Amino acid sequence: MWRAVWNGAVVARAAHTEVVEGNHYFAPEALSREYFTDSATTSVCAWKGEARYLTLQVDGRTNPDAAWYYPAPMPAAAAIAGRVAFWHGVVVEQEPEDPP
Secondary structure, three states, rough: EEEEEEEEEEEEEEEEOOOEOOOEEEEEEHHOHEEEEEEEEEOOOOOOEEEEEEEEEOOOOOEEEEEEEEOOHHHHHHHEEOOOEOOOOOOOEEEHHHHH
């Protein structure tokens, strides 16, 4: 399992992510939605298209634009449509396995 962690909270968890340019993109249903709010920020990638951003809020702390996604990517990036990736201190890691 993969997880995204910020400020001590697991903000996303998934058995599979799509990896593009070293970033793990989580399916929307993998997010713990209570930590996310929409941002007005956008950016453009020449081959992926327009990205939109999400802000994280955990235990009274805010991490503006800590996540991004492509709601309608260019055809070359179709595999990440709607999937969410992280930066700004969000750690994406494999969950430790439970001992037998």
